[in-house]
Amino acid sequence: MFKTNNVTSRIFERQIRTPAPGTSVHSARRFYENLVPSFTIYDVECPDHSFFKFTDDGQYFVCFSRNRQDLIVYRPTWLSFSCKGEDCDNNQELPPQVKRFESFFTQLYVKPLASCNELICKDFFLYMESNQFGIFATSTAQIQDARGTDGAILGVPSFEKITIHLFRLEDGFKLDEKVFHNDCVNLTHNMGAFLYDDLLAVVSLRYQTIHILQIRDSGNLVDVRAIGAYCREDDELFINSSSQLAGNRGDLVDNGTNHDQPNSNNSFLSGIKQRLLSFIFREIWSEETDQTQRVQCLKKKFYFHFQDYVDLVILKVQFLDRHHLLIKFGSVDVGASRNTDQLPAFFAVYNMETTEIVAFYQNAADELYLLFERFCDHFHATSINSMYMNFISSHSNNIHALEQLKSMKNKATSISQDSARHDNALLDTISSIVF
């Protein structure tokens, strides 16, 4: 069966033939080969909002008010007109309505999002396509001279109140919210959050916790787990009860003293830090069979860098599937900065159900790069519901894209012979696309 490019015959084909299973979205999108923009309209008077984003399904256009307190949502209702006559293509006259903003967008509602001392984060928006729920964030101003509190790490700014709002975009009805007090979540460009199906992961940089929330169909934001100091739900109970018996919690047992001490003085490492360190230890342990070699190896690779490993902080998180997280660790200096991609990074794959680290990749490991080259589509964990993602070309499913990636990598590594710069080049390639 040969495919035609003519739009009329494509429409007839659409009438009489069903597309191959699962490709209905793809067949519909092919019409964009026939429908091309032919006009640009300038100097349209627009309302004074800061326009932000279209949702992925094209149903809503999200804007924020200039004072960053209100949410304004429009429905894109594109102007349509017909032309009757012989010479329609060359006829440059458009109807006068095209000069009006309202011809293209219909305002649905204006809802206050932030209260008086808060501002909307105008880079943060997540969209849940299946229910048409939108997730926004508001935060208060940054607190200067944030004092370290119990569990908080130093070197990360603090905000008095960060709120994640869940809205039903259809009518602007607020469904639920999750508040973080005296915390820091990296909200620019959704860096501190990741939405996968109905699971939302939010990284609290200050308390080094990954909050997993579930968005239920009823509109509730439910806490599923908090990974950080504790991995399982009953860890906190267990640790508190056993530490009372053993009394080895160090300075945390004394009330009101030494709260500003850095965490590394605490002799007890729990939660995900413990999982990570024990995984690294066992990996290095199992590399050598000879006992003395093993100890040497450990000294060199583990104990020498022990403090560096302990000081690693969780920077970003993404889902690989419903049970596995890909966690990016790094140094605390880059915790709040935007451009984290150039500095050394460590990636760990963590299974939330078994609470075990499955894999750990140090700083642009070749293994991670190979996985990424072969399975790039699975790093962009998307919901199974979004059908259009099935047909995106990437270098894991397209040989031409793979060629391009390889030539990019070769160019980057051939310039620098030094192995450290080779690693950086590799890390560039990974980081530019993984998150």
Place this chain on the structure above:
Amino acid sequence: MHPNLSDILGAGQKPSFHSSPMGSMLGNLPSFDPHNFSQLRPSDPSNPSKMVPSTYRPTHSRTLPPPDQVIATEAKNILIRNIYQRAEEKLRSKRAATEHLIPEHGCKQTRPSTS
């Protein structure tokens, strides 16, 4: 029931009616060439054929599936599967080294302080 055959066949052509042994199946439908369908012997409706479609008889049993085999989609996606596989491989090749290290999994026992 009596279409105008000259209309169907177009001007200048005459329909030809020839009786054929296919009388019972085709009825009195016209045919262009009287020898069409002359070789065909229709089946007798009073004695229907007992033939069933042929089944394939394999000559060996080397590729038979196990009798209790159930085929289901793997729940883990290919990336996760690959990551676990590599972890397993590393562990398997160094299994002797790790034997001394792994305690019983999943038990939370209070251990005396070692500091």
